[in-house]
Amino acid sequence: AQTVTQSQPEMSVQEAETVTLSCTYDTSESNYYLFWYKQPPSRQMILVIRQEAYKQQNATENRFSVNFQKAAKSFSLKISDSQLGDTAMYFCAFMKLSGGSNYKLTFGKGTLLTVNP
Amino acid sequence: DAGVIQSPRHEVTEMGQEVTLRCKPISGHNSLFWYRQTMMRGLELLIYFNNNVPIDDSGMPEDRFSAKMPNASFSTLKIQPSEPRDSAVYFCASRGTGAYEQYFGPGTRLTVT
Numbered sequence: 001a002q003t004v005t006q007s008q009p010e011m012s013v014q015e016a017e018t019v020t021l022s023c024t025y026d027t028s029e030s031n032y033y034l035f036w037y038k039q040p041p042s043r044q045m046i047l048v049i050r051q052e053a054y055k056q057q058n059a060t061e062n063r064f065s066v067n068f069q070k071a072a073k074s075f076s077l078k079i080s081d082s083q084l085g086d087t088a089m090y091f092c093a094f095m096k097l098s099g100g101s102n103y104k105l106t107f108g109k110g111t112l113l114t115v116n117p
Numbered sequence: 118d119a120g121v122i123q124s125p126r127h128e129v130t131e132m133g134q135e136v137t138l139r140c141k142p143i144s145g146h147n148s149l150f151w152y153r154q155t156m157m158r159g160l161e162l163l164i165y166f167n168n169n170v171p172i173d174d175s176g177m178p179e180d181r182f183s184a185k186m187p188n189a190s191f192s193t194l195k196i197q198p199s200e201p202r203d204s205a206v207y208f209c210a211s212r213g214t215g216a217y218e219q220y221f222g223p224g225t226r227l228t229v230t
Contacts, residue, residue, distance in 0.1 A: 033217050043206060045221035091160065095217060103148065103212065104173060105219060107160040 002027045002094050006108035013082045014116050020067075021077045021111045023092030033095045034068065034075045035105070040088040048090070051075065082115045089113075119143075121222035123209050129228045135197040138225045141190055142211030150219060151184055151194050152208040160208075166192065199229045 003026045013019035025034070036048040051059045051068050058066050063083075067076045079086055092108040122141040130136055142149050150165040164174040166186045177184070181200070186192040196203055206226050210219040 035218070037221075043224050043226075045208060045210075045224075047218055047220070050218060097217075103167075103217075104150065104162045104165055105152075105160075106162075109159045 002029070002096065002106045004092050004094050004106055004108035006090075006092055006111050008111045009109070010112045010114070012114040012116055013079075015082055015084060017082055018078060018080045019082055019113065021079075021090050021092075021113065023075045023077070023108055025073050025075065025092070025094050027073070027094065027096065029096045029098070031097045033097065034066075035093040035095065036064070036066070036075075036077045037091045037093060037107075038086075038088045039091065039110070040085075045091075049077070079113075084115050084117060087113060087115045121209055121211050121220055123207075123222035123225050125225060126223060127226050127228075129230065130199055131230055132200055133198045134229075135195065136199045136203075136227060136229075138194040138207050138209075138227070140192045140194070140209030140222060142192070142209070143213070143220055144190070146211035146213045146220075147189070148212040148219075149186060149192050150210040150212070151192070152210065152221075154206040154208060154224070155204075163194070163207075196227075199227075201229045203227060204229050 005024045032053045034051045038046045038048045049061045063080045065078045089110045091110045093105040124139045151163040154160045163176045164184045169186045184194045206224045208224045210221045212219045
């Protein structure tokens with residue numbers, strides 16, 4: 001079974017600064033996807049960014065980028081130029097693509113990020 | 118695109134009562150997932166359907182929980198009888214054919230007293 005660990009329950013950052021959220025995972029699979037989801041106080045789950053395991057290039061979406069280290073099974077999220085609207089719970093998630101129970105998401109416990117003015 | 122629609126948004130019921138949560142996936146999506154979010158256990162998958170067929174229900178906690186998907190545009194999650202420990206936010210998500218992203222509905226907050 002896959003496990004996803006987010007070791008930082010809470011983090012804070014000043015507006016306009018950069019913050020990195022950590023995520024590690026454990027799997028024996030070779031074919032998988034990794035995701036970061038954001039859950040603001042509205043509780044809506046919003047997809048932030050995804051990374052295909054077979055791609056060495058780190059994914060980027062505007063101010064959001066990842067540092068994917070496959071050998072280390074690490075998948076961190078960097079938020080640049082933090083904005084007040086980035087305040088939310090952030091979840092790292094794993095999805096395997098083959099075998100039984102594929103396509104389901106396994107989530108970490110989340111990191112609560114607060115952006116301070 | 119209306120996104121994934123869930124109803125009701127909030128449900129308060131008494132222990133022992135039957136609860137039915139509803140989900141309408143994004144049009145054209147062929148996979149549907151039910152997740153439960155609690156403080157203690159975080160986000161966990163309950164069941165998922167592919168082309169209206171249940172594929173993995175290993176996360177369904179016990180026989181009190183049942184899920185159906187009678188057609189491509191509607192799914193229900195039923196709890197009968199409900200218990201206080203079922204209090205949680207229940208999310209429905211859908212995925213399109215050939216895609217990997219799951220899109221979540223706004224969730225239903227269930228409180229069982």
